[in-house]
Amino acid sequence: MNIRQLEAFHATMETGSVTRAGEKLGISQPAVSKLLRAFADTCGFQLFVRSGSRLVPTLEARLLAVEVERMFSGTERIARLANAVRNREWGEVSVAAPAALATRYLAHALAPFLADQPDLHFTLQSRTSPRITELVAAQQIDIGLSVLPFDHPHVDAEIIMRFVMVCVLPARHPLADKQVIEIDELRNEPFISLARDDCSLMSIDRAFQVKGVQKRNRIEVPLSETACGFVANGAGVSIAPPFVGLDYSDQIVRRALMPEITMDVWLLTPNTRPPSLAAQKLADFIRVAVAPYDQREGAKVFS
Structure with a gap:
């Protein structure tokens, strides 16, 4: 018994036709028939009988199909998960920021991003900048936003905004x-x-x-x-x-x-382990979110 035989059986049960099963799998009808015969030999019982032009599954095949369906449902879930991880739509990301950012602005700015990532678990903490630097150095959070510079061998620091009070x-x-x-x-x-x-x-x-x-x-x-x-x-x-x-x-x-009166905002991340794809994507989104208030380039705008 191998995965190709299971795929041929699953596709035939789904489509009700060896021809359509071959189209779904991208192989010829004879190739599907060969896989089905090999699978039946392995199982030790008949899987299908002919009724005119129709291919009818036996009771034994229907019983087997329940478990095969569960198996393929599991692999589909794994495929969806892998796709979500690849697209940075799944995972857990923790962020700590000063209250001025965490209380209202980040919630407003990040809500559209999180709405598009239903499988991403997000945690936002409001902390003072000295405490944020400690949390990042201890690898207790994925991303820290601090108004204090921080020089530590295990932390990468990047200025993402210079705002004017x-x-x-x-x-x-x-x-x-x-x-x-x-x-x-x-x-x-x-x-x-x-x-x-x-x-x-x-x-x-x-x-x-x-x-x-x-x-x-x-x-x-x-x-x-x-x-x-x-x-x-x-x-x-x-x-x-x-x-x-x-x-x-x-x-x-x-x-x-x-x-x-100007202040810098630093984005801090631990560098002792690779960041998750979700954390990378969120960090990129934060850079975009604070850009309207970044005064390092461009004219100042007040309203």
């Missing part, structure tokens, strides 16, 4: 009519600040210090999205990445800030 104002704020906000103009504004362990806070505070401006911290929040929520409700102003607060487009405005 923007000034976030209530839509009816007196400064909203300006296209560029100077740090000096925020001197007396109630400021919605991020927590002290946020990696962007040091850069923001430095910009105020360079200009000799005292920042009036009124409210401290853990997330940039939360800061935008307070700004939308008129509680103050803030400085945030351009990709946060997108759900408040009617209540807040984003304005260019001078001097500029």
Whole structure:
């Protein structure tokens, strides 16, 4: 008994004809008949009888066909799985990103990709950049997005975006009519600040210090999205990445800030094992997703 005999039997049972079985398998009718005879000899019983021009399977053949169908269903599942793996549509991928990216933007940007990959199991963690670098180095996640550079022999690091922080104002704020906000103009504004362990806070505070401006911290929040929520409700102003607060487009405005405050986003991956095809495809999609905010090339656009 060999796979070609099983294929000939399976195709004949499916099509009800030796001729059509040969067409399905891409071989001649005599070749199918020869395989069927060999299979019947191996089994030790008759598989088909003639009824006029029709080929009728015996009871024994129908019993055997149930198991053969299961076998071929299994091989078809394996073939579909192999095809999904080859097309990077199957597997497990874990990503960790700072809250500014993970809270809202990545969910919005990656949803179309994941909708097209129903067999891909995706995990997104919100972590601080120092913790993300540790997770990548320990191979506990497949992809890390960090605003801190990381030099480690077991980690590959690539800058995928350099974004410019923007000034976030209530839509009816007196400064909203300006296209560029100077740090000096925020001197007396109630400021919605991020927590002290946020990696962007040091850069923001430095910009105020360079200009000799005292920042009036009124409210401290853990997330940039939360800061935008307070700004939308008129509680103050803030400085945030351009990709946060997108759900408040009617209540807040984003304005260019001078001097500029820029931050890099690094894509980190473990290099001690080959990345899965699914992880490679997702990393490529992330590069495309952040491209609209990458200020390393092209003009700045604020809305």
